[in-house]
Amino acid sequence: MPERKLSERRDMEQLSAYLDGMLSAREQAAIEERLRSDDALRRKLEELRLTVRAIKSLPDVKLPRNFTLTPDMVDQPSWNPFLVMRTATAFAVLALVITIGIDALTHFSARGGAMVAMEAAPQAVGAVEAPAMREEALGGAASDSINAVPEESAPLEESVEGEGIFTAEAEEPQASEEGVQERAQVESGDAEAGLAESPQLTPVPTRMDEFEDEWEETSTPEARPAADSMPTADSMPTAEKMPAAQQPLSLIRLLELLFGGLAALFASFMLWFRRRH
Amino acid sequence: MDENALIKAAGANDLDAFNRLVLEYQARVYALAYRIMGDEQSASDATQEAFISAYKHIRRFRGGSFKSWLLRIVTNACYDELRRRKRRPASSLDELTEDWDGPEVSRATSMGEAAPSPDEMLERSEIQAAIKRCLDHLPAEYKLVAVLVDVQEHNYQDAADILDTPIGTIKSRLARARIQMRDCLQRYRELLPAAFRQGNEDE
Numbered sequence: 001m002p003e004r005k006l007s008e009r010r011d012m013e014q015l016s017a018y019l020d021g022m023l024s025a026r027e028q029a030a031i032e033e034r035l036r037s038d039d040a041l042r043r044k045l046e047e048l049r050l051t052v053r054a055i056k057s058l059p060d061v062k063l064p065r066n067f068t069l070t071p072d073m074v075d076q077p078s079w080n081p082f083l084v085m086r087t088a089t090a091f092a093v094l095a096l097v098i099t100i101g102i103d104a105l106t107h108f109s110a111r112g113g114a115m116v117a118m119e120a121a122p123q124a125v126g127a128v129e130a131p132a133m134r135e136e137a138l139g140g141a142a143s144d145s146i147n148a149v150p151e152e153s154a155p156l157e158e159s160v161e162g163e164g165i166f167t168a169e170a171e172e173p174q175a176s177e178e179g180v181q182e183r184a185q186v187e188s189g190d191a192e193a194g195l196a197e198s199p200q201l202t203p204v205p206t207r208m209d210e211f212e213d214e215w216e217e218t219s220t221p222e223a224r225p226a227a228d229s230m231p232t233a234d235s236m237p238t239a240e241k242m243p244a245a246q247q248p249l250s251l252i253r254l255l256e257l258l259f260g261g262l263a264a265l266f267a268s269f270m271l272w273f274r275r276r277h
Numbered sequence: 278m279d280e281n282a283l284i285k286a287a288g289a290n291d292l293d294a295f296n297r298l299v300l301e302y303q304a305r306v307y308a309l310a311y312r313i314m315g316d317e318q319s320a321s322d323a324t325q326e327a328f329i330s331a332y333k334h335i336r337r338f339r340g341g342s343f344k345s346w347l348l349r350i351v352t353n354a355c356y357d358e359l360r361r362r363k364r365r366p367a368s369s370l371d372e373l374t375e376d377w378d379g380p381e382v383s384r385a386t387s388m389g390e391a392a393p394s395p396d397e398m399l400e401r402s403e404i405q406a407a408i409k410r411c412l413d414h415l416p417a418e419y420k421l422v423a424v425l426v427d428v429q430e431h432n433y434q435d436a437a438d439i440l441d442t443p444i445g446t447i448k449s450r451l452a453r454a455r456i457q458m459r460d461c462l463q464r465y466r467e468l469l470p471a472a473f474r475q476g477n478e479d480e
Contacts, residue, residue, distance in 0.1 A: 009452075016452035020426070022433055051459040054408050055427040061308040064317055067324050068296040068303075074332055080290050274289070 015045045019052060085270035092263035099259055103252040280343060288336045295332050302344060303328070305429070306351045312424040313355040315413035323358060327351035342438070349439045352421055359417040404465070411461035419454035426451055 014031050017023050023031065035042050280301075286294035306327060311320035327350045338346050415423060425436040426447070433451075437444045 012456050013449055013452040016455050017448050020433070022448060047459050048455055051455050051462060052427055054404070054462060055412065055423065055458060056430070058312070058405060058408055058412075058428055061304075061311045061320075063304050063307055064321060066300070066303065067307065067321075067328050068299050069292060069328060069332055071292060073325075073329055074292070080292075082290060 096259035423454035
């Protein structure tokens, strides 16, 4: 009996697979051969076929509701730190790019404007440079005169002594600059030649305000036209105006640093959250 | 966004992306759960549990058929529940056999139930209710295969993938499931086609 049951079970497995076309070609040929001569086996096959058809006839199941998940179902906070950091990083990078763009545009437009102004008013540039050049020239002349006069007083004295001419002036070694200068005017032929290059600058300017006061009065005729053009150079980025022009750029640089730092910070948090999960 | 992108996003804890996958597959997942569990409440619980489990373990998905992966999860959830119930006093196929007293399928007195459940009321005919009863009382391992292959019409290989079982085992269990279904349905012979009754009566 167990052998018969085993054989019957094997037959049913073969018939079940045969219904689904899951037998090998050899097995299929063998079972079909048996089916042609075995009525009981044919009947069992038909029972299985009807059973399978009955099972397949079950209606489709209607969905009672949606099964979408909510954050509390998965113990997840309503905001996802990783997504928040990812969004924040994206915004920080975007802000950084925009700021750099504005910076670049501002930088190029400022340089372009300066270049246009320089091309349009080369005289003004000359005017700006002129005082410095004059300052150097005058300073040089003045120092020359100072060096030439008071500090040469000793050799002068020697020469005086040697030549025996200016005994009266040689008795005043602590004389004031004016006195020295007056004396220089009188005494030395070389000093006169040096001072003759700027004859009206004999009062040596030791301070800028003194120099500026003197400048208005004693400008050489060659320097005057350049000086006259100074008021027209208001539009130039002069030394006094440059800091004001650079202020927005400095603010943009600060913003660039800020956004760059925030982007790096957010990105670090984002990577940390991702790794933690 | 395609399925792979949604799976990847869900792996990064994007619940919205995962819910789009839920909407795509929930009908099939629930249908499988319903046919295995046999009632709406149990099927809903198993389906919800399966989707929660899938979301939590989606990083373990290593490619292939996402549908098969989901169906495996819900199948395991159902199987665990069925095994848990088996440890408790419950009706069985033997009980059904002993209590069988005729074709009064709709009364369902043999199932230990006072009246047909709402699920059964939804079945379109008595024969469908009979088929469902027989299916519900199959041993779990047979029922899983029968539902996958005969109800949901997966092929043997898909069923083997979903159940993580060799294809030979699928073939064997399916044959036994069909035999038990045949034997069960014989008890409802008045509801069945004449050819089926004839074959049974001849034995």
